[in-house]
Amino acid sequence: MSEEKKQTIKPVRENRTSLQLIINVVLIALVVLTYTYGWNVTQIDLSKLAAPSDGLKGLVGDLFHPDIVARDRQSYRAYRTYLIPCDAEHQRAGAVGEGISIMPDCGNIGDIVTIAGEGLRPNTSGTIAWRTQQGGTKILAQIETDDNGAFSFTTRVPEAPPGQTVGQHGSEVILRWEEGTLRMSETAKQVLAKMVETIFLALMATTMGVFLAVPISFLAARNVMATTRLGLTIYFLVRLFLNILRSVETLIWALIFIVWVGIGPFAGVLALTLHSVAALGKLYSEAVESINPGPVEAVQATGASRVQTVIYAILPQVMPPFLAFTIYRWDINVRMSTVIGLVGGGGIGFLLIQWINLIQYRQAATAVWAIVVVVATMDYFSAWIRKKVV
Amino acid sequence: MLLEIKNLTKTYDDGTQALKNVSFTLSEGEFVVLLGLSGSGKSTLLRCINRLVEPTSGTVLLNGQDVTAANGAELRRMRRDIGMVFQHFNLTRRSSVLRNTLSGRLGYNSTLRSALGIWSQADQQRAFQNLSRVGLLNKAYSRADELSGGQQQRVGIARALMQEPRLVLADEPVASLDPVLSHSILKYLEDLNHEGIAVLCSLHIPSLARRYATRVLALNDGNLMFNGLPEELDNERFKEIYGQDAESLED
Numbered sequence A: 001m002s003e004e005k006k007q008t009i010k011p012v013r014e015n016r017t018s019l020q021l022i023i024n025v026v027l028i029a030l031v032v033l034t035y036t037y038g039w040n041v042t043q044i045d046l047s048k049l050a051a052p053s054d055g056l057k058g059l060v061g062d063l064f065h066p067d068i069v070a071r072d073r074q075s076y077r078a079y080r081t082y083l084i085p086c087d088a089e090h091q092r093a094g095a096v097g098e099g100i101s102i103m104p105d106c107g108n109i110g111d112i113v114t115i116a117g118e119g120l121r122p123n124t125s126g127t128i129a130w131r132t133q134q135g136g137t138k139i140l141a142q143i144e145t146d147d148n149g150a151f152s153f154t155t156r157v158p159e160a161p162p163g164q165t166v167g168q169h170g171s172e173v174i175l176r177w178e179e180g181t182l183r184m185s186e187t188a189k190q191v192l193a194k195m196v197e198t199i200f201l202a203l204m205a206t207t208m209g210v211f212l213a214v215p216i217s218f219l220a221a222r223n224v225m226a227t228t229r230l231g232l233t234i235y236f237l238v239r240l241f242l243n244i245l246r247s248v249e250t251l252i253w254a255l256i257f258i259v260w261v262g263i264g265p266f267a268g269v270l271a272l273t274l275h276s277v278a279a280l281g282k283l284y285s286e287a288v289e290s291i292n293p294g295p296v297e298a299v300q301a302t303g304a305s306r307v308q309t310v311i312y313a314i315l316p317q318v319m320p321p322f323l324a325f326t327i328y329r330w331d332i333n334v335r336m337s338t339v340i341g342l343v344g345g346g347g348i349g350f351l352l353i354q355w356i357n358l359i360q361y362r363q364a365a366t367a368v369w370a371i372v373v374v375v376a377t378m379d380y381f382s383a384w385i386r387k388k389v390v
Numbered sequence B: 001m002l003l004e005i006k007n008l009t010k011t012y013d014d015g016t017q018a019l020k021n022v023s024f025t026l027s028e029g030e031f032v033v034l035l036g037l038s039g040s041g042k043s044t045l046l047r048c049i050n051r052l053v054e055p056t057s058g059t060v061l062l063n064g065q066d067v068t069a070a071n072g073a074e075l076r077r078m079r080r081d082i083g084m085v086f087q088h089f090n091l092t093r094r095s096s097v098l099r100n101t102l103s104g105r106l107g108y109n110s111t112l113r114s115a116l117g118i119w120s121q122a123d124q125q126r127a128f129q130n131l132s133r134v135g136l137l138n139k140a141y142s143r144a145d146e147l148s149g150g151q152q153q154r155v156g157i158a159r160a161l162m163q164e165p166r167l168v169l170a171d172e173p174v175a176s177l178d179p180v181l182s183h184s185i186l187k188y189l190e191d192l193n194h195e196g197i198a199v200l201c202s203l204h205i206p207s208l209a210r211r212y213a214t215r216v217l218a219l220n221d222g223n224l225m226f227n228g229l230p231e232e233l234d235n236e237r238f239k240e241i242y243g244q245d246a247e248s249l250e251d
């Protein structure tokens, strides 16, 4: 029985197969053509990946070297005079005093002098400079104090510019060190301020988005609106409006709002709000449309108004999905708010793009790490909330 | 006359003729049971009375007032007088029993106050009384979906009573319940009927009709086939309503 069937079917199949074959070949050719063109038009060049530039090495290095902490800078300065030439008071005795001494304390250019220090901050580096009476300064050497806070340096009195060779010269020692507790670097302070702005940008946009999207979602729900002809018209218009809003990306909206209200976080808030309204409006309205109509009818039947029906029969049903969608949107907005600054919409992205353009990779790395930490924390946080409430 | 239905016809958008020229009246104090096979138009008829379904033609008069011509606030005021009890209870499952009960009073309250969840002392008192009447006072603060089916239907009755209705429409109120619970629910309806509230209740079990009805209506394919006393519902009538294949009156 089955054998016979196969035999009668076979020739038909073969016809089909040859046609199918042609179609398949054409299809494969089209696919190959498409991807070949795509490869070229996007300038894919894998060899570039294999031979990283110096810039990349710097970038990767700095990525693990972010500019986060610093200590207070302290310095110590001491000065002793050296008279050229000696006079009655200065008899090559040496000027001993607090901090440093200079032996002898008068003489001529080219004489040997010893500059020494005692009781200074131990193991601290600094510089020794020679100054003329007129203020000309020459760095003589880098020094480092020993465990007891002492140093000694012998040199010749350096040549001075013409006209500055006599008078009250002197030696200046400056020690510099970092002291005190670790504190945030300037970069970290900037990043923190912008990160706060970023999070609030997401918060404002999400909140405003939710407040606008909730009423709109009821207007965009068929089961709520389709009771009258006017309602149905509003439903279609609101749907159309949401679809148009959603088809434009957040960054594009940011660029438009920057033209409108200027560069800054307000433009970012507006852009994120608009996109949140569009996305949440659709998700919310789908939740409204999938509710159980029974309670709605029951409340309507008691003589309740439309708004009362929404509050008593629809809202309790859509609360869990609304919450879930809101948390999901919050996650997206936190992410988006970190990049909206790239186009000038406020937040951390503004600093990031600025530092990258200035090749300040250590600073850029600080911003990148801040983004990673904040986004990961927020993800964790919203997962926790989701677990609690949904 | 409490309720007067004249030439009621309903054709759904897809062309289904669910009601064909149905006319009948219903007086205060009556307990009318509506019989008919599934799909015969019982739900459509009940829903046309409070305009959950828009009739295609015909009129519904409640106390001489035209429900079919009313709109907006006027319709909502008329709906207050008509309580409704549903086969699937239709409670807001995530809300408390008390809130579900109070929602029966929405037609009497301003949108703003009720939106904020503000209820007068009198309304709260009324809610507790009605819950106590259906034996669920101790469940007032439970979530509705924590209750059994029979309990949920009793909340449905309490909600309808909140309206202080003149007429209660019950659409197969016992069809999703265990048969042993049927009498319990129908007795609540009978009690409120004895207090002067008219009842129009669809059922699909004829024996229950004979037990509770003061009068029986029967629909077949959208036509009103029978309008009379339960005793008049003999085997011949029965076969007209339920078709020739139907076996017996007793079940």
Ligand SMILES: Nc1ncnc2c1ncn2[C@@H]1O[C@H](COP(=O)(O)OP(=O)(O)O)[C@@H](O)[C@H]1O
Pocket (backbone or CB within 6 Å): B012, B013, B014, B016, B017, B018, B036, B037, B038, B039, B040, B041, B042, B043, B044, B045
């Ligand atoms: N919303 C609707 N749209 C189209 N046809 C419907 C709708 N509701 C009910 N019907 C049809 O109308 C007829 C009567 O239905 P219904 O009033 O629910 O009967 P019953 O309650 O007696 O089972 C059935 O044929 C049903 O399929």
Ligand SMILES: [Mg+2]
Pocket (backbone or CB within 6 Å): B042, B043, B044, B171, B172
């Ligand atoms: Mg039905």
